Amino acid sequence: MASSAPTTAIDEFADKATTMQKVQTLLHRYPWLSPIVVLALLIVIFVFLGQVMGVGDLDNFILPGTISLVLQQTVIVGTLAIAQTIVILTAGIDLSIGAIMVLSQMFMANLAVYATASNVTFLAGQNPVLAVAVGIVVATLASSLNGFLIVRFNLPPFIVTLGTLSIFTALTLILFKARTIQGKEFPDFLGLLGTGFQIGPFTFTLGLLVMLALYAIFSYALRGTAWGTHVYAVGDDPAAAELSGINVRRVLFSVYCVAGFIIGIAAWITIGRLDAASPNVAPDINLETITAVVIGGTSLFGGRGRLIGTLLGTLIIVVLDFGLSLAGLDQAYRVLAIGVLVIAAVAVDQWIRKVKA
Amino acid sequence: MSATTTTQPLVQATDLSKSFGRVVGLASCQFELYPGEVCAVVGDNGAGKSTLIKCLSGALTPDAGEMFVSGDRVAFKSTNDARAHGVETVYQTLAVAPALDIAENLYLGREERKKGILGTVFRSLDKKGMRAEATRSLNELGVLTVQSITQPVETLSGGQRQAVAVARAGAFGSQVVILDEPTAALGVNESARVLQLIRDLRDRGMSIILISHNMPQVFEVADRIHVQRLGRRAAVVTPQSHTMNDVVAIMTGAMTVPEEEQQLTAVR
Numbered sequence: 001m002a003s004s005a006p007t008t009a010i011d012e013f014a015d016k017a018t019t020m021q022k023v024q025t026l027l028h029r030y031p032w033l034s035p036i037v038v039l040a041l042l043i044v045i046f047v048f049l050g051q052v053m054g055v056g057d058l059d060n061f062i063l064p065g066t067i068s069l070v071l072q073q074t075v076i077v078g079t080l081a082i083a084q085t086i087v088i089l090t091a092g093i094d095l096s097i098g099a100i101m102v103l104s105q106m107f108m109a110n111l112a113v114y115a116t117a118s119n120v121t122f123l124a125g126q127n128p129v130l131a132v133a134v135g136i137v138v139a140t141l142a143s144s145l146n147g148f149l150i151v152r153f154n155l156p157p158f159i160v161t162l163g164t165l166s167i168f169t170a171l172t173l174i175l176f177k178a179r180t181i182q183g184k185e186f187p188d189f190l191g192l193l194g195t196g197f198q199i200g201p202f203t204f205t206l207g208l209l210v211m212l213a214l215y216a217i218f219s220y221a222l223r224g225t226a227w228g229t230h231v232y233a234v235g236d237d238p239a240a241a242e243l244s245g246i247n248v249r250r251v252l253f254s255v256y257c258v259a260g261f262i263i264g265i266a267a268w269i270t271i272g273r274l275d276a277a278s279p280n281v282a283p284d285i286n287l288e289t290i291t292a293v294v295i296g297g298t299s300l301f302g303g304r305g306r307l308i309g310t311l312l313g314t315l316i317i318v319v320l321d322f323g324l325s326l327a328g329l330d331q332a333y334r335v336l337a338i339g340v341l342v343i344a345a346v347a348v349d350q351w352i353r354k355v356k357a
Numbered sequence: 358m359s360a361t362t363t364t365q366p367l368v369q370a371t372d373l374s375k376s377f378g379r380v381v382g383l384a385s386c387q388f389e390l391y392p393g394e395v396c397a398v399v400g401d402n403g404a405g406k407s408t409l410i411k412c413l414s415g416a417l418t419p420d421a422g423e424m425f426v427s428g429d430r431v432a433f434k435s436t437n438d439a440r441a442h443g444v445e446t447v448y449q450t451l452a453v454a455p456a457l458d459i460a461e462n463l464y465l466g467r468e469e470r471k472k473g474i475l476g477t478v479f480r481s482l483d484k485k486g487m488r489a490e491a492t493r494s495l496n497e498l499g500v501l502t503v504q505s506i507t508q509p510v511e512t513l514s515g516g517q518r519q520a521v522a523v524a525r526a527g528a529f530g531s532q533v534v535i536l537d538e539p540t541a542a543l544g545v546n547e548s549a550r551v552l553q554l555i556r557d558l559r560d561r562g563m564s565i566i567l568i569s570h571n572m573p574q575v576f577e578v579a580d581r582i583h584v585q586r587l588g589r590r591a592a593v594v595t596p597q598s599h600t601m602n603d604v605v606a607i608m609t610g611a612m613t614v615p616e617e618e619q620q621l622t623a624v625r
């Protein structure tokens with residue numbers, strides 16, 4: 001130890017750190033750095049393979065059309081993953097996200113569908129604005145049921161949401177049968193968020209804007225407000241949070257309510273994106289949201305991570321998807337690559353959490 | 358306020374009882390803390406020390422008995438209630454959130470918002486203000502340097518973490534600071550530092566309840582020693598009136614002290 005200036009323990013830490021420890025400390029501080037590196041690497045590799053090596057159709061990878069499609073493709077998983085991130089930050093997990101989203105969008109579509117369309121329920125023909133509002137309320141209520149069961153009976157989120165995954169899926173089928181409602185069967189407002197617009201050579205959708213707005217709003221809520229600090233504290237150490245005067249149950253319940261609201265918006269976005277409402281959309285959407293969150297550097301143990309990481313995680317999944325299919329590779333390779341990334345991300349998280357003075 | 362024999366207790370508990378199912382934590386326990394003193398609470402494992410201070414800090418609700426702060430009857434429903442009465446606690450488990458930084462931990466559960474519309478409508482946290490204030494109170498206690506205020510608590514050493522927890526307890530205009538085994542996990546140097554911190558708090562006018570198994574430390578800083586045994590108060594003595602061996606004997610029941618030989622009134 002240097003005996004010149006009076007050093008603090010922090011300084012000593014910095015003096016002793018090896019390169020690896022510095023990387024570890026850096027990642028500890030900025031957990032979204034690893035997904036940014038992975039995303040940049042993927043883009044560089046795909047561009048190199050396309051422009052220099054001429055692999056498959058990868059030379060299309062940097063065309064504005066492809067970039068526009070990649071971005072549009074993120075909206076469903078990307079929006080749902082916001083809800084998943086907030087839940088996972090509390091050391092929870094939500095397996096019912098997809099089921100709630102489907103229930104919510106089927107409510108929207110079955111309310112707004114023209115009463116003259118075939119095979120409609122007696123609910124049909126409502127004002128589409130009302131239909132969307134009801135759908136969002138349904139999602140919020142469904143998710144708050146998760147919160148209620150978790151908080152009131154001290155049940156593990158994994159089990160509760162595994163149960164409600166089945167319950168909400170069944171409820172959707174019981175209420176609305178398995179009928180898919182096509183875009184031409186409901187008023188335009190329901191598909192509004194699928195509307196595209198041009199900026200230069202790029203095409204964006206309103207859904208993409210809404211998703212980015214949600215990222216901005218909830219990044220702020222998580223990092224800039226007391227509620228956000230409490231969400232992190234509850235996920236980090238619930239006993240310490242309680243002793244610090246935080247109402248842990250109330251924070252947890254609020255998290256599931258907020259998640260439900262986001263899932264409701266995601267349902268509306270999904271109808272716009274697919275120009276249809278189907279009970280069979282995206283069967284692996286739960287796992288995809290968890291994958292996006294984990295690849296984005298958020299810890300499954302709670303209390304650590306940033307929303308921006310989840311956005312990057314979603315982009316990684318979609319970029320990998322496009323890149324590999326443009327390269328002419330089978331879907332299986334994409335699934336394989338995602339699997340490797342998930343395990344690597346969890347390993348990195350374990351390593352980061354070992355940072356000690 | 359000169360030291361007359363009629364100094365009133367700052368914190369008082371009478372006939373406090375608390376059971377956990379069949380396990381008795383407290384059985385009609387008495388307790389007094391006088392202004393400006395360090396009152397040590399000692400006793401065997403399971404004697405009810407943590408239970409006593411958890412009642413005093415609002416973390417547990419007693420089954421029976423009364424508590425008073427500055428002579429006013431209080432019934433704490435949460436740790437926030439106790440804090441509102443100026444009673445702050447450093448728990449045996451420290452109760453800090455490891456991934457949050459020092460400033461966030463100091464203000465956990467009582468965050469301050471920005472002034473104006475940013476604070477009222479957008480609920481924006483006054484991070485700058487909280488960091489500055491946290492830095493100031495840590496410097497005042499001489500425990501940490503300025504540049505480390507945004508360091509996550511988990512990257513601190515045990516002594517530094519303890520210092521953060523103590524600073525949090527002493528930072529918000531509190532009058533009573535309760536410390537549950539603050540030196541149990543610390544080395545010699547770090548322990549000495551925390552003991553100094555306790556004296557500093559007392560010199561700034563705070564009253565301190567110190568729970569400890571470490572007799573030499575207790576005899577070093579305590580003004581009075583409350584000996585807890587089987588969920589009740591066995592005796593209150595002073596480092597001057599009794600020896601460490603006496604206190605151990607009282608703890609184990611091998612010795613009883615008649616009330617007139619106890620120190621039930623203020624010494625400071």
Ligand SMILES: Nc1ncnc2c1ncn2[C@@H]1O[C@H](COP(=O)(O)OP(=O)(O)OP(=O)(O)O)[C@@H](O)[C@H]1O
Pocket residue numbers: 377380381382400401402403404405406407408409
């Ligand atoms: N939450 C609880 N549930 C059940 N029993 C408890 C609980 N908390 C304390 N007890 C019991 O109450 C009694 C008093 O415990 P307490 O923690 O107050 O002792 P202590 O004096 O702080 O001991 P130590 O020196 O080990 O910290 C013990 O028998 C303990 O097992």
Ligand SMILES: [Mg+2]
Pocket residue numbers: 406407408449
């Ligand atoms: Mg104890």
